Amino acid sequence: xxxxxxxxxxxxxxxxxxxxxxxSRFQAQADAINLICGAKTQSNPENTVGVLxxxxxxxxxxxxxxxxLGKILACLHGLDFGCEMNLTAGxxxxxxxxxxRQNKKQKQRIIVFAGSPITYEKKTLEAIGRKLKKNSVAxxxxxxxxxxxxxxxxxxxxVAAVNNNDNSHIVHVSPGPNALSDVLIxxxxxxxxxxxxxxxxxxxxxxxxxxxxxFDFGVDPNLDPELALALRISMEEERARQEAAAKKAAExxxxxxxxxxxxxxxxxxxxxxxxxxxxxIADDKRQNLTDVEAALLEQALAxxxxxxxxxxxxxxxxxxxxxxxxxxxxxxxxxxxxQESAGDSxxxxxxxxxxxxQSFVSSVLNSLPGVDPNDPSLKDFLASLQxxxxxxxxxxxDSPEKDxxx
Amino acid sequence: MSCLHDHSCEDHNCSADWSLHTHIDLSxxxxxxxxxxxxxxxxxxxxxxxxxxxxxxxxxxxxxxxLLVFIPFTSDVKIKSISVVGGSGGTSPSKMRAFINRDGIDxxxxxxxxxxxxxxxxxxxxxxxxxxTRYSRFQGVGNLTLHFPDNFGGDTTxxxxxxxxxxxxxxxxxxxxxxxxxxxxxxxDHKTRADAGSLAHVE
Numbered sequence: 001x002x003x004x005x006x007x008x009x010x011x012x013x014x015x016x017x018x019x020x021x022x023x024s025r026f027q028a029q030a031d032a033i034n035l036i037c038g039a040k041t042q043s044n045p046e047n048t049v050g051v052l053x054x055x056x057x058x059x060x061x062x063x064x065x066x067x068x069l070g071k072i073l074a075c076l077h078g079l080d081f082g083c084e085m086n087l088t089a090g091x092x093x094x095x096x097x098x099x100x101r102q103n104k105k106q107k108q109r110i111i112v113f114a115g116s117p118i119t120y121e122k123k124t125l126e127a128i129g130r131k132l133k134k135n136s137v138a139x140x141x142x143x144x145x146x147x148x149x150x151x152x153x154x155x156x157x158x159v160a161a162v163n164n165n166d167n168s169h170i171v172h173v174s175p176g177p178n179a180l181s182d183v184l185i186x187x188x189x190x191x192x193x194x195x196x197x198x199x200x201x202x203x204x205x206x207x208x209x210x211x212x213x214x215f216d217f218g219v220d221p222n223l224d225p226e227l228a229l230a231l232r233i234s235m236e237e238e239r240a241r242q243e244a245a246a247k248k249a250a251e252x253x254x255x256x257x258x259x260x261x262x263x264x265x266x267x268x269x270x271x272x273x274x275x276x277x278x279x280x281i282a283d284d285k286r287q288n289l290t291d292v293e294a295a296l297l298e299q300a301l302a303x304x305x306x307x308x309x310x311x312x313x314x315x316x317x318x319x320x321x322x323x324x325x326x327x328x329x330x331x332x333x334x335x336x337x338x339q340e341s342a343g344d345s346x347x348x349x350x351x352x353x354x355x356x357x358q359s360f361v362s363s364v365l366n367s368l369p370g371v372d373p374n375d376p377s378l379k380d381f382l383a384s385l386q387x388x389x390x391x392x393x394x395x396x397x398d399s400p401e402k403d404x405x406x
Numbered sequence: 407m408s409c410l411h412d413h414s415c416e417d418h419n420c421s422a423d424w425s426l427h428t429h430i431d432l433s434x435x436x437x438x439x440x441x442x443x444x445x446x447x448x449x450x451x452x453x454x455x456x457x458x459x460x461x462x463x464x465x466x467x468x469x470x471x472x473l474l475v476f477i478p479f480t481s482d483v484k485i486k487s488i489s490v491v492g493g494s495g496g497t498s499p500s501k502m503r504a505f506i507n508r509d510g511i512d513x514x515x516x517x518x519x520x521x522x523x524x525x526x527x528x529x530x531x532x533x534x535x536x537x538x539t540r541y542s543r544f545q546g547v548g549n550l551t552l553h554f555p556d557n558f559g560g561d562t563t564x565x566x567x568x569x570x571x572x573x574x575x576x577x578x579x580x581x582x583x584x585x586x587x588x589x590x591x592x593x594x595d596h597k598t599r600a601d602a603g604s605l606a607h608v609e
Contacts, residue, residue: 099512099514104509104510130467130470133439133467134438134439134467134470134472134513135438135512135513136438164443165443
């Protein structure tokens with residue numbers, strides 16, 4: 001938001017008829033100037049911009065520094081091309097125009113579009129640069145169009161002579177598919193000294209490039225606020241839906257873990273993958289350890305203990321995970337039916353032995369994300385596990401029916 | 407501390423004399439052709455710190471000894487004399503030209519305009535020399551511009567201290583900042599605290 005008076009020096013020499021920048025060099029220059037004027041006046045309403053031409057019959061000031069954008073744009077029409085550009089005279093006249101600006105508080109800046117070849121010596125340019133620096137005038141140079149050897153160097157020395165604390169810049173634009181204005185938008189010429197017109201620049205970039213640069217959804221909230229709002233809301237809804245799905249997957253993964261404590265390598269890998277994904281997802285859900293989750297954990301553990309073969313429990317876990325996520329009663333009913341159909345005692349006893357190993361269980365629980373091993377309900381449950389496993393083993397010998405309720 | 411004047415310092419306090427620096431609007435002080443932007447502010451300090459360069463000093467760009475210093479004041483002042491401490495090795499300024507109450511002077515203006523007063527300076531490394539002004543011309547100074555066109559042969563010009571001696575009035579030179587014109591003014595809208603206690607009031 002720096003307060004600035006800017007003079008733009010246009011090159012309207014014969015070299016501007018060339019078409020290597022579409023549609024013609026001159027047109028590309030005019031577009032770039034339009035954008036610059038807009039950016040300057042937007043970054044600070046008290047900024048003023050003026051325009052002069054360097055070629056033609058002689059250096060001519062078209063508009064003295066003004067904040068009226070319409071005047072500036074109007075004067076760019078109907079410009080005719082002329083002989084050769086007079087760089088030194090152009091800069092001196094620009095300096096004079098800035099000296100007589102109305103608001104002396106504005107900083108002075110000159111922007112030069114140098115399209116034709118430079119015939120001056122480096123020394124002359126350096127002297128001009130030093131004079132500008134002495135009067136604290138900043139200079140930006142856009143080097144485009146002709147590029148005979150030495151032109152880039154000469155302009156670099158000019159800008160280096162003026163540069164005071166990084167206030168002057170030079171941009172070399174080579175001919176190509178990109179429009180001159182697009183290339184300039186990303187340069188410091190547009191963004192002021194790192195502040196100011198970047199918002200405008202982003203909007204202009206989005207508009208002209210038709211791309212997604214600078215805005216979330218490729219739509220400028222300034223231009224179309226309702227569309228931008230609608231896009232943002234739908235994005236958030238989608239995100240919420242994905243989070244819910246991910247949460248379900250995490251619970252499913254945690255149930256699978258408890259169900260499959262046998263050292264089966266394939267299952268281990270899948271489990272680890274599931275744990276990884278659930279770990280990633282559940283990282284921000286660490287605070288969301290709810291009672292529901294603890295209850296589900298207990299249910300899962302009970303199921304794996306009392307239930308049939310672990311594999312069938314796994315499958316049923318997978319089938320029932322969706323249901324259990326939503327309806328704990330339904331889960332309980334399903335669990336009961338599963339337990340009744342169970343019959344394999346060997347695996348069960350193996351499982352129970354594994355589960356009896358308190359340290360193993362606690363280590364597994366510790367490795368699970370989202371589980372707080374110090375949760376008192378969990379500790380109670382683990383303690384009861386011991387008793388339950390003993391009683392269940394006794395019951396197993398008596399009858400196949402089990403009570404898996406916890 | 408002894409101030410090396412040929413009088414005894416119990417009579418007056420040298421620091422207090424050179425106190426106009428407190429009336430300088432430091433945020434708006436600016437200089438042209440300074441090597442480091444903003445270094446001109448370090449030049450205005452109390453007299454007893456005039457040789458202290460810990461906060462930097464004002465130096466011109468390489469190869470160009472000209473300096474232009476713009477000093478606005480917070481209220482109108484009357485300037486009796488000016489003291490300038492320069493650098494050694496030929497970097498002290500050799501001439502000083504002063505302009506009063508002019509905004510936005512740059513080098514071409516300064517070189518062409520007739521100054522209010524100009525002095526030939528000597529090297530003043532200890533800050534003991536002071537240059538008197540034609541007091542009648544320096545009454546009611548809102549801002550002062552000092553132009554140092556040349557030095558004693560050095561590559562750059564260095565200034566460590568600029569001291570101003572004089573009086574500050576309480577007047578401000580700037581006129582009204584904002585004026586609101588009313589077609590039908592109503593005095594009751596403009597009650598001040600002073601009016602609140604007065605006997606007379608207008609309906």
